[in-house]
Amino acid sequence: MIGRLKAKPLLAGQLLCALAAAGLMLRQASVAWGDSAADILRSILVGNLLVSAGIAVALLGFTAFYRAWRRRGAFIWHDGARLYRGSEESWPLPLIRDVVIAKNDLGIASLRLVVDDDSEVTRELVKLYLLEDSPEAVRGGVMFAVAGLRGFPAGSAMN
Numbered sequence: 001m002i003g004r005l006k007a008k009p010l011l012a013g014q015l016l017c018a019l020a021a022a023g024l025m026l027r028q029a030s031v032a033w034g035d036s037a038a039d040i041l042r043s044i045l046v047g048n049l050l051v052s053a054g055i056a057v058a059l060l061g062f063t064a065f066y067r068a069w070r071r072r073g074a075f076i077w078h079d080g081a082r083l084y085r086g087s088e089e090s091w092p093l094p095l096i097r098d099v100v101i102a103k104n105d106l107g108i109a110s111l112r113l114v115v116d117d118d119s120e121v122t123r124e125l126v127k128l129y130l131l132e133d134s135p136e137a138v139r140g141g142v143m144f145a146v147a148g149l150r151g152f153p154a155g156s157a158m159n
Contacts, residue, residue, distance in 0.1 A: 002141035003076030013065035021058035
């Protein structure tokens with residue numbers, strides 16, 4: 001285990017997504033409120049397609065926050081050959097060159113991997129506001145795992 005996530009932002013994300021989905025479902029159902037259950041369900045699914053898409057996005061967001069919350073104790077980990085982020089992303093340890101802190105277009109800072117795979121794009125590891133551990137500790141853990149694979153644990157060398 002290299003990095004853990006904070007529970008409160010993940011629970012807040014789940015709550016906001018659930019409230020958004022419920023509110024949008026009520027908005028869709030209010031059109032056919034006095035009708036049968038089948039009419040209400042049909043109204044929710046295909047009434048206003050833009051609102052139905054909003055419901056789907058809110059439910060996907062809820063699912064993503066829930067999956068991250070379940071894996072929050074060991075969100076960033078390695079097995080000696082690959083570095084894993086949650087359950088959906090992984091990178092081979094020999095291809096990882098560095099871990100940097102970068103800001104996106106909105107100014108949100110995140111830890112990003114520099115991966116040697118002939119692309120100019122860094123891979124997002126985790127947003128800093130979700131990270132429970134210090135960014136330096138996570139960076140050190142990743143670089144120690146990479147250095148240990150190469151034969152000499154450079155993360156343990158003293159300057």
